[in-house]
Amino acid sequence: MSSQPHDVEQLVRQEYKHGFVTDISTDTVPPGLNEDVIRLISARKNEPEWLLEWRLTAYRHWLTMTEPAWAHVHYPKIDFQAISYYSAPKSKKDGPKSLDEVDPKLLETYAKLGIPLQEQKLLAGVAVDAVFDSVSVATTFKEKLAEAGVIFGSFSDAVQNHPELVRQYLGSVVPATDNYFAALNSAVFTDGSFCFIPKNTRCPMELSTYFRINAANTGQFERTLIIAEEGSYVSYLEGCTAPMRDENQLHAAVVELIALDRAQIKYSTVQNWYPGDENGVGGIYNFVTKRGDCRGTGSKISWTQVETGSAITWKYPSCVLRGDDSVGEFYSVAVTNNYQQADTGTKMIHIGRNTRSTIVSKGISAGHAQNSYRGLVRIAKSAEHARNYTQCDSLLMGDRCGAHTFPYIETRNATAVLEHEATTSKIGDDQLFYCMQRGISGEDAVNMIVNGFCKEVFKELPMEFAVEAQKLLGVTLEGAVG
Amino acid sequence: MLSIKNLHANVADKKILKGLNLEVKTGEVHAIMGPNGSGKSTLANILAGRSGYEVTAGTITYEGKNLLDMDPEIRAREGVFLAFQYPVEIPGVNNVYLLKAALNAIRKHRGEQELDAMEFLKLVKDKMKLVKVREDLMSRAVNEGFSGGEKKRNEIFQMAILEPKLAILDETDSGLDIDALRIVSEGVNSLRGPQRAIVMVTHYQRLLNYIVPDHVHVLADGRIIKSGGKDLALKLEAEGYDRVREEAAVA
Numbered sequence: 001m002s003s004q005p006h007d008v009e010q011l012v013r014q015e016y017k018h019g020f021v022t023d024i025s026t027d028t029v030p031p032g033l034n035e036d037v038i039r040l041i042s043a044r045k046n047e048p049e050w051l052l053e054w055r056l057t058a059y060r061h062w063l064t065m066t067e068p069a070w071a072h073v074h075y076p077k078i079d080f081q082a083i084s085y086y087s088a089p090k091s092k093k094d095g096p097k098s099l100d101e102v103d104p105k106l107l108e109t110y111a112k113l114g115i116p117l118q119e120q121k122l123l124a125g126v127a128v129d130a131v132f133d134s135v136s137v138a139t140t141f142k143e144k145l146a147e148a149g150v151i152f153g154s155f156s157d158a159v160q161n162h163p164e165l166v167r168q169y170l171g172s173v174v175p176a177t178d179n180y181f182a183a184l185n186s187a188v189f190t191d192g193s194f195c196f197i198p199k200n201t202r203c204p205m206e207l208s209t210y211f212r213i214n215a216a217n218t219g220q221f222e223r224t225l226i227i228a229e230e231g232s233y234v235s236y237l238e239g240c241t242a243p244m245r246d247e248n249q250l251h252a253a254v255v256e257l258i259a260l261d262r263a264q265i266k267y268s269t270v271q272n273w274y275p276g277d278e279n280g281v282g283g284i285y286n287f288v289t290k291r292g293d294c295r296g297t298g299s300k301i302s303w304t305q306v307e308t309g310s311a312i313t314w315k316y317p318s319c320v321l322r323g324d325d326s327v328g329e330f331y332s333v334a335v336t337n338n339y340q341q342a343d344t345g346t347k348m349i350h351i352g353r354n355t356r357s358t359i360v361s362k363g364i365s366a367g368h369a370q371n372s373y374r375g376l377v378r379i380a381k382s383a384e385h386a387r388n389y390t391q392c393d394s395l396l397m398g399d400r401c402g403a404h405t406f407p408y409i410e411t412r413n414a415t416a417v418l419e420h421e422a423t424t425s426k427i428g429d430d431q432l433f434y435c436m437q438r439g440i441s442g443e444d445a446v447n448m449i450v451n452g453f454c455k456e457v458f459k460e461l462p463m464e465f466a467v468e469a470q471k472l473l474g475v476t477l478e479g480a481v482g
Numbered sequence: 483m484l485s486i487k488n489l490h491a492n493v494a495d496k497k498i499l500k501g502l503n504l505e506v507k508t509g510e511v512h513a514i515m516g517p518n519g520s521g522k523s524t525l526a527n528i529l530a531g532r533s534g535y536e537v538t539a540g541t542i543t544y545e546g547k548n549l550l551d552m553d554p555e556i557r558a559r560e561g562v563f564l565a566f567q568y569p570v571e572i573p574g575v576n577n578v579y580l581l582k583a584a585l586n587a588i589r590k591h592r593g594e595q596e597l598d599a600m601e602f603l604k605l606v607k608d609k610m611k612l613v614k615v616r617e618d619l620m621s622r623a624v625n626e627g628f629s630g631g632e633k634k635r636n637e638i639f640q641m642a643i644l645e646p647k648l649a650i651l652d653e654t655d656s657g658l659d660i661d662a663l664r665i666v667s668e669g670v671n672s673l674r675g676p677q678r679a680i681v682m683v684t685h686y687q688r689l690l691n692y693i694v695p696d697h698v699h700v701l702a703d704g705r706i707i708k709s710g711g712k713d714l715a716l717k718l719e720a721e722g723y724d725r726v727r728e729e730a731a732v733a
Binding site for chain 2: 190295428429430433434435436437438439440441442444448449451452454455456
C-alpha cells in the first residue's frame with residue numbers, strides 16, 4: 001500500500017491538478033445521444049475535422065448494431081439516451097465535505113487496505129486543501145520521459161500536439177466499428193491516455209506511478225493508445241487497488257496497443273470499481289475492449305489483469321500476433337463475490353510464423369457470483385509452427401456460485417501445437433482445517449489459499465502492485481467462507 | 483493435562499465413540515491401538531476440533547480448560563498439534579510461509595515476540611536436521627508433489643517447529659517404508675520430553691518398536707477396553723484384537 005509518503009503526495013497532487021481546471025460546468029450537455037452531441041464533444045475538445053468524421057462514422061455504425069447478448073451475464077437493459085455524454089470533471093465542491101459524510105463501509109475497506117487518511121479523502125472525493133507542493137514530482141517525471149523521447153499524457157493533449165501519430169494509429173487495432181461498445185466509445189470518448197515510445201528506447205520508469213497522478217477521472221468512455229516503436233519497451237499499469245467512488249454506472253473503455261519490431265509492451269490492470277452491495281444493488285458495468293497488435297517481428301505484448309471490482313465485467317484483452325516470432329501473453333485473476341458477474345478471457349490470433357501465446361486464467365467465485373472464462377485461440381493458415389498454452393483454473397467458495405469455461409479453438413494450420421489445461425476446485429474444508437490446526441485463523445487461511453491459487457498471475461505484476469493485489473483479494477473475499 | 487471422560491460422539495448420526503475415558507499426563511507417551519473402524523481417527527479429529535464430529539456426551543479437559551469450547555486454531559495456539567494421517571496439499575502456498583504464519587500466530591497468542599524472517603530461517607535450519615527433511619521441500623508448496631513419506635516427515639518437522647504441549651499422531655506410520663519409519667520415529671523420539679505429551683494412534687504394533695510408549699490402550703467399539711504398559715502392544719500383535727476383546731468382555 002502507499003505507505004511511502006511520496007505516493008500520498010502524488011495522489012494529493014492529482015486532486016490539486018483538478019484545481020486548475022477552469023469552470024466548465026456549464027458545458028455539461030443534457031442526457032441523450034445524437035450527432036449534435038458528438039459534434040459538441042468534438043468542438044469542445046477542439047478536434048480536427050478528420051477525428052469528428054471518425055466519431056460520426058462510428059456513431060452511424062453503432063446505430064445499426066445491437067447490444068451483444070452472448071456473454072454469460074445478466075443485467076437490465078441500458079438506456080443509452082439516459083446518459084450524459086459530456087460533462088465537466090466533477091468539481092470538488094460537489095463531493096462530501098469530510099470523511100464523516102462518506103459511506104462508512106467504504107471507509108472500512110480503506111482502513112483494511114491500509115490507505116493513509118489523506119489518500120482516503122482523495123479516493124472518496126473529499127475536498128482536500130491543496131497545501132502540498134504539487135507540480136515538482138510530476139514535472140520531474142515529465143522531464144525524465146521527455147529526455148528519453150517518450151510522449152505520455154492525456155489523449156486530448158495528444159490530439160492537439162501529435163495529431164499525425166493519433167491519426168496514424170487510432171482505430172488501427174480496434175476499428176471504430178469493431179463491436180457495439182467499442183463503436184459507442186469511438187463516437188463519444190472524452191479522454192484517456194496516449195503513450196509513444198520511440199525506437200530502441202526503454203521507457204525509464206514504470207508508467208504505473210505516473211499514471212496514478214494523471215489518469216484518474218478520465219470518465220466513463222476512456223480511450224487509451226500505446227505505441228511502442230522498434231526495439232522499445234514499456235510497462236504500463238492502469239487502475240488502483242482502492243475502490244473509487246464513481247457516479248457513472250456504465251464504463252466502456254477501449255485500449256489499443258501497437259508493438260512494432262522487437263518492441264515489448266507489458267500492460268497491467270488492477271480493476272476495483274464499485275461492485276454493488278452484498279445484495280447486488282448498484283455497481284459498475286465494465287464493458288471494455290482491449291486489444292494489442294504485435295505488428296512487428298519478434299514483438300511481445302503481455303496483459304496482466306486483476307479484476308475484483310464492478311458488478312459486471314465484460315472484457316477480453318487480446319493479442320493479434322501478426323509479426324513472425326511474436327509473443328502474446330494473458331495472465332488474469334478474476335474474483336467475483338456476492339452477486340458480481342464476470343465474463344472475461346482473451347483472444348490470441350496467430351497470423352505470423354512461429355508465434356507463441358500463453359494464457360493463464362484464474363477465476364475465483366464466492367457468494368452468488370458467476371465467473372466465466374471465455375477465450376479464443378485462432379491459428380491462421382499462415383501461422384506456421386504456432387504454439388499456444390492455455391491454463392484455466394477455477395476456485396469455488398461455497399455452493400451458490402458458478403464457474404464456467406468457454407474455450408474456443410480454431411486451427412487452420414496443422415503445424416500448430418496447442419495445449420489446454422483446466423481445473424475446477426473448491427476451497428477445501430480439509431485445506432482450511434489443516435491451516436487452522438496449525439494455529440492460523442480461518443480468514444488468514446482463506447487468504448493464504450486464494451493467494452497461493454493466484455500466485456502464477458501475481459508474479460507477473462509489478463512488485464508493489466503484487467503486494468496490493470494480495471491484500472485486495474483478502475478484502476474482496478472477506479466473509480466468503482464461514 | 484488431558485482428561486477425557488465418558489466421551490460419546492457421532493459422525494453423520496452414526497455412533498462412533500461410546501463412553502471413552504483417557505487420562506494423559508505431561509511427559510507421557512500413550513499409544514492407542516485398535517482395529518479399523520474402532521474410532522481411533524475420530525478421537526484424533528475430535529481432539530483437534532475438526533467439523534463433522536458431534537460430541538453427544540462427556541467432557542474433554544485440557545490443562546484445566548474445556549477443550550470442546552475452543553475453536554480449532556485456538557486449540558492449536560494452546561499447544562494441541564495433530565500430525566495428520568493424510569496431510570493435504572495446498573498449491574501455491576509455500577511450506578515455510580505457512581509454518582512461519584503458524585508459529586507467529588502461536589507466539590502472539592502466548593504473548594511472545596513474533597520471529598522475523600532471519601530468526602525463523604535459523605530455526606528451520608536447526609529443526610530440519612531432526613527429521614532429515616530435504617531443503618528443497620521447504621521452498622515448495624505445502625505437501626505438493628511430496629511422496630507419502632515426505633508428507634509424514636513434514637508433519638513431524640512442523641511439530642518440531644511448533645513445539646506443541648500435546649501432540650496427536652494419527653497413523654503416522656501408515657504408508658512409510660522401513661527407512662522412512664525410522665527417520666520419522668527418531669524425529670518423534672527427539673521431541674519427547676517432560677514438557678510434552680504424545681498420543682499416538684496406530685493400527686500396527688510396528689511403530690511402537692521405534693517409539694516406545696509409556697502406556698498402551700486398546701480401543702474397540704468406541705471404548706478403551708484395556709490399558710497397560712508397552713507389553714500390551716506385543717500381546718496384541720501376537721494374539722490379535724479379537725482375543726483381547728473377548729478377555730475384556732469376560733472381565
